[in-house]
Amino acid sequence: MELSRRGFFKVMGASGAALAATPGKAKATWKSKAPPDAYGCLVDLGRCIGCRKCELACNKVNGLPEPEKPFDDVTVFNQRRRPDDKAFTVVNRYYTGRTDERNQPKPTFVKVQCMHCQDPACASACITGALHKNENGAVTWNPAKCIGCRYCMVACPFQIPAYEYSNPITPRVRKCTFCFDRISEEGGTPGCAAICPVEAITFGRRSELLKLAHQRIKRDPVNYVQHVYGEKEVGGTSWLYISQVPFEKIDSYNMPTRQIPKLTETIQHTIFSYLWAPITLFGILGGAMWTLNRQQITGKSGPGKEKEDRS
Amino acid sequence: MINKRPTFWLTFLVLAAACCLLVVLGATPDVAASSKKTKNPPKPPARVFPDGTPWVPVDQVAALKRAHEPVPPLVMDVLIESPMERQLRLNGKAPSLKDAPYRYMVLDSPILKHKDDPFDDLYGPVRFMHLKHAAEVHDCLVCHHYRPKAEHASETTRCSACHQQPFNPAVPGRLGLKAAYHQKCIECHKKRERGPVDCKGCHEKRVPDHSKLVKLPDHPEPITVTRECLRCHDREATNMLTSAHWLWHGPSPYTVGHEDQFVLGKGTNTINNFCIAVKSNWPRCTSCHAGYGWKDADFDFSDKTRMDCLICHDTTGNYYKAPPAAGMPFPQIDLKPIAEHVGKPSRKTCGDCHFQGGGGDAVKHGDMNSVLYYPTRNCDVHMGGMDFQCHECHKTRNHKISGRSLSVPVAEGSRSCEDCHGDKPHKYHSGKGHEDHNLLNHHLNEHSQHIYCQTCHSPVYAKCKPTKVWWDWSKAGDKKRKAKKDKYGMPDYVWKKGEFRWVESAKPAYAWYNGRVKRVIIGQKVDPARGVIRLTEPVGAIWDRKSRIFPFKIMRGKQMYDPENGYLIVPHLFGPDGYWKTLDWQKSFEIGMQAAGLPYSGQYSWVETAMYWGLNHETMPAENALGCAQCHPALNGEQTCNRCHKDTRHLDFKRLAHRGTDFAAMKAKGRDVGALIGQTDYLNFKALGYKGDPIVYGGRFTTIPLGGSVKAQNTSQ
Ligand code: SF4
Numbered sequence A: 001m002e003l004s005r006r007g008f009f010k011v012m013g014a015s016g017a018a019l020a021a022t023p024g025k026a027k028a029t030w031k032s033k034a035p036p037d038a039y040g041c042l043v044d045l046g047r048c049i050g051c052r053k054c055e056l057a058c059n060k061v062n063g064l065p066e067p068e069k070p071f072d073d074v075t076v077f078n079q080r081r082r083p084d085d086k087a088f089t090v091v092n093r094y095y096t097g098r099t100d101e102r103n104q105p106k107p108t109f110v111k112v113q114c115m116h117c118q119d120p121a122c123a124s125a126c127i128t129g130a131l132h133k134n135e136n137g138a139v140t141w142n143p144a145k146c147i148g149c150r151y152c153m154v155a156c157p158f159q160i161p162a163y164e165y166s167n168p169i170t171p172r173v174r175k176c177t178f179c180f181d182r183i184s185e186e187g188g189t190p191g192c193a194a195i196c197p198v199e200a201i202t203f204g205r206r207s208e209l210l211k212l213a214h215q216r217i218k219r220d221p222v223n224y225v226q227h228v229y230g231e232k233e234v235g236g237t238s239w240l241y242i243s244q245v246p247f248e249k250i251d252s253y254n255m256p257t258r259q260i261p262k263l264t265e266t267i268q269h270t271i272f273s274y275l276w277a278p279i280t281l282f283g284i285l286g287g288a289m290w291t292l293n294r295q296q297i298t299g300k301s302g303p304g305k306e307k308e309d310r311s
Numbered sequence B: 001m002i003n004k005r006p007t008f009w010l011t012f013l014v015l016a017a018a019c020c021l022l023v024v025l026g027a028t029p030d031v032a033a034s035s036k037k038t039k040n041p042p043k044p045p046a047r048v049f050p051d052g053t054p055w056v057p058v059d060q061v062a063a064l065k066r067a068h069e070p071v072p073p074l075v076m077d078v079l080i081e082s083p084m085e086r087q088l089r090l091n092g093k094a095p096s097l098k099d100a101p102y103r104y105m106v107l108d109s110p111i112l113k114h115k116d117d118p119f120d121d122l123y124g125p126v127r128f129m130h131l132k133h134a135a136e137v138h139d140c141l142v143c144h145h146y147r148p149k150a151e152h153a154s155e156t157t158r159c160s161a162c163h164q165q166p167f168n169p170a171v172p173g174r175l176g177l178k179a180a181y182h183q184k185c186i187e188c189h190k191k192r193e194r195g196p197v198d199c200k201g202c203h204e205k206r207v208p209d210h211s212k213l214v215k216l217p218d219h220p221e222p223i224t225v226t227r228e229c230l231r232c233h234d235r236e237a238t239n240m241l242t243s244a245h246w247l248w249h250g251p252s253p254y255t256v257g258h259e260d261q262f263v264l265g266k267g268t269n270t271i272n273n274f275c276i277a278v279k280s281n282w283p284r285c286t287s288c289h290a291g292y293g294w295k296d297a298d299f300d301f302s303d304k305t306r307m308d309c310l311i312c313h314d315t316t317g318n319y320y321k322a323p324p325a326a327g328m329p330f331p332q333i334d335l336k337p338i339a340e341h342v343g344k345p346s347r348k349t350c351g352d353c354h355f356q357g358g359g360g361d362a363v364k365h366g367d368m369n370s371v372l373y374y375p376t377r378n379c380d381v382h383m384g385g386m387d388f389q390c391h392e393c394h395k396t397r398n399h400k401i402s403g404r405s406l407s408v409p410v411a412e413g414s415r416s417c418e419d420c421h422g423d424k425p426h427k428y429h430s431g432k433g434h435e436d437h438n439l440l441n442h443h444l445n446e447h448s449q450h451i452y453c454q455t456c457h458s459p460v461y462a463k464c465k466p467t468k469v470w471w472d473w474s475k476a477g478d479k480k481r482k483a484k485k486d487k488y489g490m491p492d493y494v495w496k497k498g499e500f501r502w503v504e505s506a507k508p509a510y511a512w513y514n515g516r517v518k519r520v521i522i523g524q525k526v527d528p529a530r531g532v533i534r535l536t537e538p539v540g541a542i543w544d545r546k547s548r549i550f551p552f553k554i555m556r557g558k559q560m561y562d563p564e565n566g567y568l569i570v571p572h573l574f575g576p577d578g579y580w581k582t583l584d585w586q587k588s589f590e591i592g593m594q595a596a597g598l599p600y601s602g603q604y605s606w607v608e609t610a611m612y613w614g615l616n617h618e619t620m621p622a623e624n625a626l627g628c629a630q631c632h633p634a635l636n637g638e639q640t641c642n643r644c645h646k647d648t649r650h651l652d653f654k655r656l657a658h659r660g661t662d663f664a665a666m667k668a669k670g671r672d673v674g675a676l677i678g679q680t681d682y683l684n685f686k687a688l689g690y691k692g693d694p695i696v697y698g699g700r701f702t703t704i705p706l707g708g709s710v711k712a713q714n715t716s717q
């Protein structure tokens, strides 16, 4: 059931291998570049009340355009949303079958944004180094370096980077910045974490957050799924999630624990070593991505794709 | 203020020209004609006490001061123990209500402020009824869940001692103050299914600064302003379209016989004994309508651009509607700066209409008048003590404002004291030296089943300003008659209107009331031969368990009646052909009744009417509510609580029973309450249907346990 993603990477692995003349060598030389003391955020879905204040804060701190529907409008939950160039984070609502004391369906709210992977696929796919994993953990985009190839969008396993298609002159790649400027300051916190009224988002050093996350799920085994999402997924992410409902029920893809760059870089290096035009890579990656997306849209891909809302 | 502006004369000329144009076009003859002689708009009320000293809402200021105290150093070491371990350690000495030092708090710690965050100012601080929560939860340790390790620290150390900035690496996992509040409040409210769980349930949402958002030319027309509002707020305007403040009619769920209708209202068919009715008198009456230009029956209630947003949302205090101009503002006022500073309604915006009902300050309402702009704590504890704005109680959703009254039928939701104070509102707040309060509170809470809070907590009405209680229209028209001033300085006569009587700090009329109202509407047959016609009247009876005793102002007067048709007459008063110009009743009645759509026989007589007005505001502070002995004659003799309670250790029964409203102190402050000093049987038990004091004769459903022997005991001593 969890095949779609994994299937994709298998495909990728296969094509990479097929293309690679010396795959074994490339694999052997790959090394994680994860910063040792990265910041992170622990999102506790058991705490989130779906107030959408994080969306509002993100909009304000990043100077994003006013949304069509105000941030206190809960009707947006009737659709599943994705972060885009006008909203770096969105909160979605899931009814997973849980009920409350009055037998009413109990929602689970899930905040979505860039995971700030420890070894980000987006950065490694970027041929100019426009996307960069900073020492503090933030994966940021540098407009001066970006050539608009959009490899990052294809490479990101979470489909995060968004492109300003509506801006033909100076289109930018947009995504959560982990509030790079704010957290670079002494005592600074990301906008979303600062505003969250219930501290559903805990900001801190990733290593500390991991401890905290394990502590919390261990203390409440009745309610919490005993898994810290992002600890191992795609080799680890700066943003971590703990949840009271199984992760596959809330659209979190069942990610491989391998670092994606290990794979993509292998492909890339191979390609480049054969001087293949980037467009070819784009084609392959894009093709695979397209297949995957089709599967998701048609609902063929397994777990937790509960598109209907019982609100 | 306006006079100071250099552009004033220019403004004036422009507006004067505009007025002339209106006259020429004949668009609104009444409006334009009257605006020719409009005076300058009034000045906003001064932020001072009646004696001229600066106004201070004492309880609010004290609570804010506590909230803003410097942050104590963070408690690093917390004693983590389970509730059971803690109970064992405390060994029966757990903190209780008597340890609660503060009744009322404002949650507004500087810890919660981050000036750099662009979202810092979204919501206002939270009013927190600390003692009420303590009493409801009945266990201090539910909120004060852990304590500092330090031995000298209090078992109920304040929240902000342990919870300060979030994400402090020195105390990993410790919640910040904001999250600590929200998690505890929401969790508990959800669990108990009581209390708000949404943002606006506790917080006031702040209105963003509109000075950059509003784009208007200089000196815009009122409708231009509304158009600008509509640019962003069409949804709000759509909600407004079906609201009582726009339509002047709406749902009447509490009016007997009209429970499921949406037609009753002053805009349609209600009648009173002040200026009688709106129909045919629009421009005068509708100068308080939240719209522009309702001057006749043809007003277009679907036209959103006719809405007056500023009348409720002005925060400058300078917006005023011109009295007889069908809702148009004073033409001198520059609306641009007002539109640029819109915000939440206030006592000022609501009061400008609701304090002035009946054509002048304090005329209609016995419990609302201009004193409430900046009242003393003793005048109204909510508004004067804690700076409550009207909408904080009258919760509003989709521009439908909750609250109900007897005077008008429309109710868009109901509010009662119990919504905040609970049905056992008297908290067991003992404290050292007040052990006797527990006994008292128990009995007071029992009383809540039989009397409304207002009965004891508003022992007099028109406490701060005289209100009209008698209006005799039959005497109108004598231009030669000189008005005499009564002891409050109020006139007893105006030729346009007739004869008046006023009262100040008066004792209310008490009646059983179950929340429903009997009401006479325009065209309804009434028979003066059966006594005074009651235009509004509470429904209730001593045997009805849903009824409780409620205080009322009764407005009495004489008004016009059509004996042939058997209904009350709507007079045409305002305008060139109105009575106030012509002094011709016949003509006035013909036009008025035509506007009301009813035949007029040509015969008229004067009949006496009465109208009940509920008293909900001007709430006294608790310590000044009616006391036991003020109502119960049985407690005025030798015996008080010791009629039943034999154990007198620590308790001064006399003191307990004889606390209450200090009429002598009120009199010393100039209030007209001399006759009320030393009174007992304040509510008049017999008039309410009791045999006498329930302490002696028993309550309406029960008898006092020792009731039978009470009399004997008393006489034998
Ligand atoms: S989630 Fe996507 S965009 Fe964000 S760091 Fe990882 S790969 Fe890059």
Ligand code: SF4
Pocket: A057, A058, A059, A061, A062, A088, A089, A113, A175, A176, A177, A178, A179, A190, A191, A192, A193
């Ligand atoms: S970290 Fe900053 S940019 Fe990312 S979602 Fe939060 S507020 Fe938005």
Ligand code: SF4
Pocket: A047, A048, A049, A050, A051, A052, A053, A054, A055, A091, A109, A111, A192, A195, A196, A197, A198, A199, A200, A201
């Ligand atoms: S601000 Fe916090 S509680 Fe509100 S939706 Fe975002 S994560 Fe959830």
